[in-house]
Amino acid sequence: MDLIKKNLEKIKKEVGSNVLVVAVSKTKPIDCIKKAYETGHRDFGENKIQEMTSKFNNLPKDINWHMIGHIQTNKVKYIAPYVSLIHSLDSLKLAKEINKQAIKNKRIIECLIQLRISTEETKFGLNENEVMEIIKLENNFEGIRIIGLMGMASFVDDQKIIDKEFKTLKVLFDKIKCSNKKFEIISMGMTLDYNLAIKNGSNMIRIGSKIFGERNV
Numbered sequence: 001m002d003l004i005k006k007n008l009e010k011i012k013k014e015v016g017s018n019v020l021v022v023a024v025s026k027t028k029p030i031d032c033i034k035k036a037y038e039t040g041h042r043d044f045g046e047n048k049i050q051e052m053t054s055k056f057n058n059l060p061k062d063i064n065w066h067m068i069g070h071i072q073t074n075k076v077k078y079i080a081p082y083v084s085l086i087h088s089l090d091s092l093k094l095a096k097e098i099n100k101q102a103i104k105n106k107r108i109i110e111c112l113i114q115l116r117i118s119t120e121e122t123k124f125g126l127n128e129n130e131v132m133e134i135i136k137l138e139n140n141f142e143g144i145r146i147i148g149l150m151g152m153a154s155f156v157d158d159q160k161i162i163d164k165e166f167k168t169l170k171v172l173f174d175k176i177k178c179s180n181k182k183f184e185i186i187s188m189g190m191t192l193d194y195n196l197a198i199k200n201g202s203n204m205i206r207i208g209s210k211i212f213g214e215r216n217v
């Protein structure tokens, strides 16, 4: 358990204060999150609506909950009252539903659009044209504030491939940022590739196993 604290403090020190570490606690029990919380850490990431909501209900209310996984439209209502940042906005349909639920809860929900940077079949996310389409329509969504992009690199050993994918994300981020003052977050990098992500300009990394240990599932 104290290993969690050590791991977290080590990585935060390593990346510095310009990069926000989202501690990805998916599949891990409440007690593990409490250990990280005790160090003062407040940003936690989950990829399943039900699991995140149950953890929200059982933990201090000053935690910033990050939804990092693919969201089914009909489940947005469960997280809309409390979610801090949605990293995985990946369709216009989902944007409409987040907007609707945000307004219902009298909130503005901050979102990142997920760009598909990997060629692997299983990855969710939009292509560049689809991202631009949502950005153009943002003014119609008063309940949403789009503040950046998220991307997941391929699960490969070849660093050149990962590097190229991160660069693709950074180029689009910079392009949008030029004409969009709200654009400030670039969420890229996980346990195996966060160093390369930061080299490529990431300012938000999503770290699971390096903090909480390997997942069993």
Ligand SMILES: *Cc1c(COP(=O)(O)O)cnc(C)c1O
Binding pocket: 024, 026, 047, 068, 069, 152, 189, 190, 191, 192, 206, 207, 208, 209, 210
């Ligand atoms: C699980 C997950 C992570 C963290 O993965 P680790 O390799 O354990 O750091 C980051 N981002 C997303 C979207 C995830 O699903």
